[in-house]
Amino acid sequence: MKKNFALLLAAVFLLISLTILSAQEGFTGPRAGHPLVTVEQAKRMPDDALVTLQGYIINSLGDEKYTFRDNTGEIMIEIDRRVWRGVSAGENDKVEISGEVEHERTRVEIDVKSIRRL
16 A cells, blocks of 8 residues: 555656646747737737737736736736746736737737746
């Protein structure tokens, strides 16, 4: 019984270690087709344009919506729970987001597909 428990414990430890390693590996640079732009530039881009922005998430608006700010202005962003993938970011943490420009009725927002802390 002790042997089975030790084996189970080792398997769990191995699985956790592999999960942590896989979350840390991979290319972290810009994605093809996602030019690095400012908030001001993103607001003028066409619907569904792919973009990458660097700045700060300054508050939560609820329902997976947030306010994003860089040195040119603010824009609403939407980040689905699955996109966060263990990333934590506060208002003082610089992040890079990549996603699509979405033209809503009276505003422009970014539908975020990936996020990482810088």
